[in-house]
Amino acid sequence: MRLYDLDVSGNCHKIRLMLGLLSLDYTLHSLQREDTVSESFRAINPRGQVPVLEDAGEIVWDSMAILVYLARRYAGPQWLPEEPLALARVMQWLAVSENEILYGLARARAVVKMGRPFNLEECQQMGRQALTVMEAQLAGRDWLASEGHPTIADVACYPYVALAPEGDLPLGAYPAIRAWLGRVQRLPGYVGMAGIADY
Numbered sequence: 445m446r447l448y449d450l451d452v453s454g455n456c457h458k459i460r461l462m463l464g465l466l467s468l469d470y471t472l473h474s475l476q477r478e479d480t481v482s483e484s485f486r487a488i489n490p491r492g493q494v495p496v497l498e499d500a501g502e503i504v505w506d507s508m509a510i511l512v513y514l515a516r517r518y519a520g521p522q523w524l525p526e527e528p529l530a531l532a533r534v535m536q537w538l539a540v541s542e543n544e545i546l547y548g549l550a551r552a553r554a555v556v557k558m559g560r561p562f563n564l565e566e567c568q569q570m571g572r573q574a575l576t577v578m579e580a581q582l583a584g585r586d587w588l589a590s591e592g593h594p595t596i597a598d599v600a601c602y603p604y605v606a607l608a609p610e611g612d613l614p615l616g617a618y619p620a621i622r623a624w625l626g627r628v629q630r631l632p633g634y635v636g637m638a639g640i641a642d643y
């Protein structure tokens with residue numbers, strides 16, 4: 445397996461984390477941001493984005509799609525349930541990861557850390573909405589989508605929540621989220637990332 449990767453990318457970290465949690469071997473193909481616009485990379489992913497996973501000659505792009513692929517191909521149903529309601533619970537949090545977390549937390553970080561041209565206050569406001577929803581969900585339960593064990597919903601939401609302080613969104617007011625971050629960090633096979641504190 446080969447992962448096309450950008451080291452500062454939280455989306456790529458979702459996949460590095462999942463591969464670690466599943467103890468899967470892979471080769472890291474590190475890119476620079478400018479590489480993603482090259483013709484050769486566009487031939488791999490027409491969207492020009494990382495992460496991209498290559499497995500057994502097949503290409504899968506988009507972090508959410510890759511998480512689904514890894515869970516179904518290499519893990520039991522605990523990471524991506526088959527029962528309809530349990531699956532829907534996971535999908536709900538994947539939707540949060542691709543909306544409030546992406547447009548709020550990830551973009552606030554992109555403004556502060558990389559000088560990207562988004563409106564910081566709007567991003568931070570949406571980021572706080574994500575944190576409020578997650579704090580309420582995690583008060584009194586250990587994992588986002590399942591009572592007893594993590595799923596790919598936790599993996600999808602983890603990096604940009606853990607990196608929120610880099611977007612000037614401190615996590616001090618969110619004790620349930622901080623406890624959840626600590627639980628993720630204590631999972632066997634956990635891998636960290638620059639910018640993520642210990643919880």
Ligand SMILES: N[C@@H](CCC(=O)N[C@@H](CS)C(=O)NCC(=O)O)C(=O)O
Binds near residue numbers: 453454493
């Ligand atoms: N929804 C996509 C978003 C991927 C994405 O935005 N990747 C960024 C890095 S975090 C990227 O490749 N940016 C390069 C570009 O857009 O030119 C996913 O989850 O994979």
